[in-house]
Amino acid sequence: RKEVEQDPGPFNVPEGATVAFNCTYSNSASQSFFWYRQDCRKEPKLLMSVYSSGNEDGRFTAQLNRASQYISLLIRDSKLSDSATYLCVVNRPGNNRKLIWGLGTSLAVNP
Amino acid sequence: DAGVIQSPRHEVTEMGQEVTLRCKPISGHDYLFWYRQTMMRGLELLIYFNNNVPIDDSGMPEDRFSAKMPNASFSTLKIQPSEPRDSAVYFCASRRTEDGYTFGSGTRLTVV
Numbered sequence: 001r002k003e004v005e006q007d008p009g010p011f012n013v014p015e016g017a018t019v020a021f022n023c024t025y026s027n028s029a030s031q032s033f034f035w036y037r038q039d040c041r042k043e044p045k046l047l048m049s050v051y052s053s054g055n056e057d058g059r060f061t062a063q064l065n066r067a068s069q070y071i072s073l074l075i076r077d078s079k080l081s082d083s084a085t086y087l088c089v090v091n092r093p094g095n096n097r098k099l100i101w102g103l104g105t106s107l108a109v110n111p
Numbered sequence: 112d113a114g115v116i117q118s119p120r121h122e123v124t125e126m127g128q129e130v131t132l133r134c135k136p137i138s139g140h141d142y143l144f145w146y147r148q149t150m151m152r153g154l155e156l157l158i159y160f161n162n163n164v165p166i167d168d169s170g171m172p173e174d175r176f177s178a179k180m181p182n183a184s185f186s187t188l189k190i191q192p193s194e195p196r197d198s199a200v201y202f203c204a205s206r207r208t209e210d211g212y213t214f215g216s217g218t219r220l221t222v223v
Contacts, residue, residue, distance in 0.1 A: 034211070043202055043214035044154070087154070098167065099212075101154040 001026050004090050006102040014110055017078050021105045023088030024070045032091035033064055033071050037084045038104065044087055047073075078109045115215035117203050123221045129191040132218045135184055136205030144212065145178055145188050146202040154202070160186065193222045 006023045013019050025033075033050035048055065050062040050071050061074040071090075075082055088102035116135040124130055136143045144159040158168040163180045171178070175194070180186040190197055198221050204212040 043217055044212075045214070046211040049211070098156060098159075103153040 003100045004102040006088050006105045010106040010108055012108045018076050020074045022070050022072050023102055025090040027093055029093035030090045034089040035073050036087040039084045080109050083109045115205050115213050117215035117218050121219045126222055127192045130193045132188040132201050134186045134203030140205035140207050142206045143186050144204040148200045195222045198222050
């Protein structure tokens with residue numbers, strides 16, 4: 001089993017739709033979780049950290065489910081500019097500087 | 112701040128040649144990371160430094176790869192000799208202790 005797994009997609013949704021991605025992780029001792037966004041041929045950029053209580057940033061909501069070992073990202077009222085690959089990132093326990101990256105979920109928002 | 116600066120942006124080289132990738136981290140960031148990204152394997156950590164000292168190089172694929180950080184504002188990743196399977200995008204990233212990563216724009220390496 002991979003340490004971090006994501007559905008690669010692609011997810012094709014119309015503008016205004018709500019879309020959700022899940023990401024599962026294998027090590028129950030992981031403590032730090034992030035969502036990064038990567039545009040085509042660009043570098044990854046931090047979208048948001050994921051906290052135990054869940055957190056929201058505008059149209060984006062991130063949640064953590066420790067019991068089932070997954071994190072989720074919900075995008076409401078999707079925009080054309082949300083089209084990108086979304087990377088799930090989890091720390092490897094024992095070393096907070098070593099992060100394990102999922103392969104990403106591709107999102108295409110269509111007009 | 113100019114962000115993390117990498118050079119070159121693109122590199123095409125012949126198999127067997129030496130390749131040197133360069134990175135200037137954000138001033139004040141005490142961690143520097145070298146990553147490689149491919150379609151099949153995603154982002155893989157190659158090595159990281161803390162205060163210019165290599166901490167974990169377990170991700171370096173083999174002896175052909177080496178990395179240095181002679182000072183707080185400069186790091187290099189060298190591949191010698193290069194092989195076609197080294198073709199990938201190489202990212203440098205930096206961070207302060209508890210902050211998120213900031214990535215450079217990457218170097219797209221093609222070895223033919």
